[in-house]
Amino acid sequence: MSQKVVLITGCSSGIGLALAVRIAKDEKKRFMVYATMRNLSKGEALVEAAGKTLGRTLEIKQLDVCDGRSIKACVDSLPERRVDILISNAGMGLIGPIECQTIEEMKTVMDTNFFGLVRLMQELLPDMKRRKRGHIVVISSVMGIQGILFNDVYAASKFAVEGFCESLAVQALRFNLNISLIEPGPVITEFERKVYEEGLKVDLSKADKVTADMFTNIYLKNYSQIFETMGQMPEDIAEHTLKIITMDNPPFRHQTNTLYTPMTTLKYADPNGDLPIDTFYKMVFEHDKVFNASLNFIKLLRWRSRKSFTLDKDKAS
Numbered sequence: 001m002s003q004k005v006v007l008i009t010g011c012s013s014g015i016g017l018a019l020a021v022r023i024a025k026d027e028k029k030r031f032m033v034y035a036t037m038r039n040l041s042k043g044e045a046l047v048e049a050a051g052k053t054l055g056r057t058l059e060i061k062q063l064d065v066c067d068g069r070s071i072k073a074c075v076d077s078l079p080e081r082r083v084d085i086l087i088s089n090a091g092m093g094l095i096g097p098i099e100c101q102t103i104e105e106m107k108t109v110m111d112t113n114f115f116g117l118v119r120l121m122q123e124l125l126p127d128m129k130r131r132k133r134g135h136i137v138v139i140s141s142v143m144g145i146q147g148i149l150f151n152d153v154y155a156a157s158k159f160a161v162e163g164f165c166e167s168l169a170v171q172a173l174r175f176n177l178n179i180s181l182i183e184p185g186p187v188i189t190e191f192e193r194k195v196y197e198e199g200l201k202v203d204l205s206k207a208d209k210v211t212a213d214m215f216t217n218i219y220l221k222n223y224s225q226i227f228e229t230m231g232q233m234p235e236d237i238a239e240h241t242l243k244i245i246t247m248d249n250p251p252f253r254h255q256t257n258t259l260y261t262p263m264t265t266l267k268y269a270d271p272n273g274d275l276p277i278d279t280f281y282k283m284v285f286e287h288d289k290v291f292n293a294s295l296n297f298i299k300l301l302r303w304r305s306r307k308s309f310t311l312d313k314d315k316a317s
């Protein structure tokens, strides 16, 4: 069986970079990875992490998901235009009260996170259908199934992604194609830093006092703590994704973070949809002390298990 061709978007940092490197370093050399980024001058970190795979199982190419011509040029440059596995990863976040955001800012998020995927699919789906072979893997988010306070537009963009893929999945089956949504919770990447820094800069003068206070003193105040407690590393997401692309019958949805699943399960537990909303409200406004204590407890457990893992490794070596 020849190598499978994998095209990944947004590989200049974070999950995309980790994915490209992990898949290119596959022990059985099952994949040829085209790691793409919109700005090739940001390729240094990937070049370094790719090491010897560069020019062998990994090649870097330019691709901007907001530019149809750039997508076409990239796909046209591939041997026989063949892509067996598309990993749509490029994306951006946006936090804050909606009254403080412009429609332009919101459109940029939708254009990147949702229309970026649509453009890729328009370019690649017809070829995949013709070959009756292909797997489309989308880095969605837990926010593709559940909205989170002050992430209104970001969550909307990921809901759009999920609705789009769920609708297409039936048609895809007819052509022997698979679609999989990877749904990480918080992941420690540039995304976290960029979103937080932009959040600190939000001009809250258009928001009322209660909303501005909620954003600053509840959301932003707890933001880093949530990432520290529940955050996964991009390498974890890469490992999960590698498993999904090597399965015979890959699932349509895959959540990567077991610490987060109690939250998303609330959504499926109540068809009225009130349970997750009421629970989030109580966590934030009524049981904030219990919520913070639980986060600290999880942090302690994770710290201890990391420490014993390091000690075990030291003993073994």
Ligand SMILES: NC(=O)C1=CN([C@@H]2O[C@H](COP(=O)(O)OP(=O)(O)OC[C@H]3O[C@@H](n4cnc5c(N)ncnc54)[C@H](OP(=O)(O)O)[C@@H]3O)[C@@H](O)[C@H]2O)C=CC1
Pocket: 009, 010, 011, 012, 013, 014, 015, 016, 037, 038, 039, 042, 063, 064, 065, 066, 089, 090, 091, 092, 093, 112, 139, 140, 141, 142, 183, 184, 185, 186, 187, 188, 189, 190, 191, 192, 194, 234
């Ligand atoms: N971090 C998290 O907590 C979570 C992230 N996700 C999702 O994971 C994906 C990757 O994010 P993550 O690695 O965390 O964040 P990063 O900010 O580290 O990476 C985002 C990548 O997307 C690229 N990108 C942005 N816009 C475009 C564009 N128009 N064309 C091509 N590439 C673009 C960025 O390129 P550039 O460097 O040029 O900006 C960068 O390479 C996103 O879809 C995000 O929504 C999902 C769940 C949680």
Ligand SMILES: CC1=C(/C=C/C(C)=C/C=C/C(C)=C/C=O)C(C)(C)CCC1
Pocket: 140, 141, 142, 143, 148, 149, 184, 185, 186, 187, 219, 222, 223, 226, 263, 280, 283, 284
């Ligand atoms: C869990 C939780 C919170 C925050 C969750 C966050 C911040 C999740 C971030 C997820 C990301 C970044 C996904 C990216 O796609 C709140 C609202 C503070 C309180 C209620 C419980």
